[in-house]
Amino acid sequence: MGTVTLSVDAELGWGWHDLDSPPNDRIEAARQSWQRLQGLLSEFSVPATWAIVGHLLLDDCDGRHQSHPAGVDWFERETGEWRERPDLRFGGELVNDLQTARVDHDIGSHTFSHVPLSSDKADRETARAELERSVETAANYGLSMKSFVYPRNRVGHRDLLVEYGFTTYRGNRPKTWVDENDTLGTVAKLVRGTVPGTGPPVVDPVVDEFGLVNIPASLYLFGFEGRARSVAEAVYADPMVLKARHGIDAAADDDGVFHMWLHPNNLVDERDFARMRAILSYVDDRRRAGDVTVATMATVADEVRKRVRA
Template identity: 50%
Template sequence: MDSVGSVVLSLDAELGWGFHDLERLPSDRVESGRSGWTTMLELCAEYDVPATWAVVGHLMLDACDGVHEGHPTPEGWFARERDEWADREEFRFAPDLVGGVLEADVDHELASHSFSHVLFGRPETDSELATAEIRRSLEIADEWGQSIDSFVYPRNDIGHREILAENGITAYRGRSPTYDGVRGFVDSTVRSRSMLVEPEIDEHGLVDVPASLFLFGFEGPARTVAESIWEDPMVVQAQRGIDQAARSDGLFHMWLHPNNLTHERDDRRMRAILAYLDRRRAETDLTVETIGGVAHRFDAVSRIEDEAIVVDGDD
C-alpha cells in the first residue's frame, strides 16, 4: 500500500448499550458516556482530527417501547431498557449526540456498531440475529440520510463477516496484537516493537483495518504509579505509534470508547494524544484518516495492482 503514513482514530459510541447485558454495571462509565462523547467531539474539533464514530443504531432513535417485537434477540435482551432504564432515556437514546457528529466541521465517518450491541462471535448469535442487527442499524442510518460503509464489532467479537458483505458494508475494524497494559508497554516502548498494522482484503471482499492500540488499556493502580513517577504510559505508547507512522508509509490505528473518559485525567490523556498527533501532522506528511477512507484507498490501490498484473500477464 504505497502511501504516506497515516493514523486512524475510531470510537465505539454506545452509551448504556455497551453494558446493558451485564449483571453488574460499571456505573462510572455508564454515567460518563455522554460527557465523554461531548469531550471527544470538542477535542476532535480543536485539533481537526476526523474519526470513525461507530454508533449503536438504537441511539439514533428518538423513542421506542423497549419491546422491539420481531427482532430476533434472546429472551430478556431488552429487559433492562424496559425496566431499570425505563426512565433513563439518556442511556438509551442519543440523536443529539449523533447529530453533533454529523454536523461537525470535521469530516467524521459514521459507522455501525450494530443495532443493540449484540456480540457477533457468540454461539447464540445466529445468522438471523446478525442480519437483523446489521439491517436495522442500516435502516435507521438511512432514515437519517446516511450511508454506512464501516462496521466495528461490539467488544471486538468478530463473526458473520459474510453478512456484513451481503449488506453493503465494505470495511471493519479487525483484531491484531495490541499493546495494552504492562506487557504491551514493555513491548512497544522498551523492545521498540512496531505498532503499525496492514489492512487486507479478507475472503469476503471486506477490507480489514486492524486495531493497533486501545487507548485505555493501562489503568488502575499501575497507571497511578506510572503517572506519579513518570508520565501517562498510554500517551507514551500513542506517541510512539504516531511517530512510527510518521516515519513510514504504515498505519497506526488507535481506538477507545467515549465512556472511557470518566475523570479529568482521562480528558488530559486524550488532549495530549490529539495535540501530539496534530503537531506531528504539521511537521511531516502524516495524514489522519477514517476506517472507510483507508478501506477506499486500499481497495483502489489493490484494484490498480490487480489490473497491472493482468496487463503484465497478457504481455
Template identity: 50%
Template sequence: MGSVVLSLDAELAWGFHDHETMPEDRVGAARESWLRLLDMFDDHDVPATWAVVGHLMLDSCDGDHDSHPTPDGWFDRDPGTWEGRDEQWYGQKLVDAIEDADADHEVGSHTYSHVEMGHTSREIASAEMRECVEVAEERGLSVDSVVFPRNYVGHRDVLAAYGVKCYRGTQPRRWYDRGPLGSMAKLFGWPTGTVSSTLVTPEEDEYGLVNVPASLYLFCFEGRGRSAVERVTDDPIVSMAKRGIDRASAENGVFHMWLHPNNLTEERDFERMESILSYLAQVRDTTPLRVETMGSIAADIKDDEPLPREPIGPR
C-alpha cells in the first residue's frame, strides 16, 4: 500500500516580491484561491501540507527588517501595514483558516520571506529559519516540514538545527528531461522535468531530515499548450494525477503532488483540482491507499522523539 501527499507553496505576494514586476492575476487571485482550496479539501476530507511563508503568519508589520541580514532592498515591497489594508502581504486569517479546517492539515514553512535557500548565505538561511520558528511558536505551531522556495534545496544543516523533520526534494530526472527526445518534447510545449506519475521513496538524509521528493507539479502545463490539448482530449495533468493515484493504491511508494494557491486563476483551474481531489477520495475510500502530509510521512520513517533545536544566531 502506498501513499499520496499534497503540498502547497502558500506565499501570496511574497512569491514574486523579488521580481521586477509581479503577475497581477496570480497575486490578485491568491487569497480567494487559498480559501476555495481549503473548502475543496474539506469536501473530500483530504489533508495537505501548507508550506506558509513565515511573514504571512503576521496580521501586521511595521516594515522594519533592519535586523534581517538580507541585502538592502529585499523587504522594500513590504508595505508595513496590516492584513485588512494590504491583504496580499499578511495572512494570519488565512493560517487561522488552515487550522480551523475540517481536514487535518499540516502547517509547514516556505521560509520567512521566500529566500532561495540554494542561492543564499548560511547567515541569511539561519535568519529565515529563526524567524519562521519564532512566529510559528507564537501560534503554538512547530515547524516540522519545509518547502524550499522555487525548489532550490540548500542549507539542510540549518533546517536540522531548528528541529525540522522533513523537506520536499526535487524529483529525479528522467529520459525526457535530456537529449534529442527531451528537446523535441520541449519544442512542442510539453513540460519535461515536471510531469510524471512516478512514485518516490522518502529517505532520511545525512542530517537526519526526511526527503519527501516531488512527483507531479499540478500546474506545469498551462497557457496555449494546455488550451490546445483540452480542445481535443482530457486535461493531461488530471490524467497524469489519476495514473499516479492508481499506482500509489497498487504499489509501495509515495505519489507527491504540489501546487501554489496562486496557480488557480480561472474556473478551469478549480475544475482540475476538483477532478483530482474527487478521484483521490474515491480511490482512498475503496482501496488500501493512505492520504498523508509530509510530516506524517516523516513520522513513519523516523521515531517519534522530537529533534533537538539548536538555534543558529540570536533568538
C-alpha cells in the first residue's frame, strides 16, 4: 500500500510579479480559490503541504526591500502596479485559517518572494536571503517549517535548505517519453490522457547527499489545459482526473508515493473546482477502502528517515 501526497504552491500575486504579462484571471482568482481549495480539503479530510511565499506573512511593507540582494527592481511591481493591492501581497489571515483547519496541514516554504533558486538564477547571497526571510516571517506566526517547494521547480542551493532547518523538498518529476515529447498534437494528448497504462509515476522518496528527503512530483494537476482539455472533456472525460485516478490506483498497488501538486490560482472556473472535487473524492474513497494512506510531505519525510535509520 502506497501513499498519496498533495502539495500546494501558495503565492497569491507573487508567482508572477516578475513577468511582463501575468495571467490576470488567475491573479484575481487567487485569494478566493485558496479559500475554496482549503474548504475542499477539509470536506474530504485531505491534509496537504502548503508551500507559502514568505512575504504573504508580513503585515505591511513599503515594497522596496532595499536590503534584499535581489535588488529593488525585483520588487518593482509591488512598488508600482500592485502598491494599492494588499490582497495580492499579503495573506496572513489565509495562513491563520490553515493553522486552525480541522485537517492537519503541513505549512512549508516557497521562498520569501518567489526567486527561482537554481544556481543560474540566484547567487548564494540571494538564495540565503530568500530562505532567511522566509523562516523569519514564519517564526512570527509560530511556524517551524520543514517542507520546501522550489519556485518554478528550479532546484538549487540544497545545502542551504539544511542550514535553515528544512528536511524535505519537492523534487522534479521523473522524465518519461510521453512527458517530454512537446510535439504531440491535441489528438495524441487526448490519447495520452485517457488510455490506461499511460498514468503518471509513483515515486520513491530518497535521502540526498545533504540529508534532505527528495519527494519527486508525480503529476501537476493543471498540466493539460486549453484546447486539448476542452476536446478531451467533450469526447470522453477530464484527462487530468483520469491520470490522477491512474496514479492513485498505482499507489494502491505500490509502496511508493503518488505526489500531486497545484497552485490555488489554477482554480479559475467551476470546471477547475469540479476537477479537484473528483480527484479528492477518489482519494477519500481509496483511503476509506484501506488501499492508500494520505500524508503530507513532512510526514512522508519522517517515515523515510525512520526506514533509513532502521
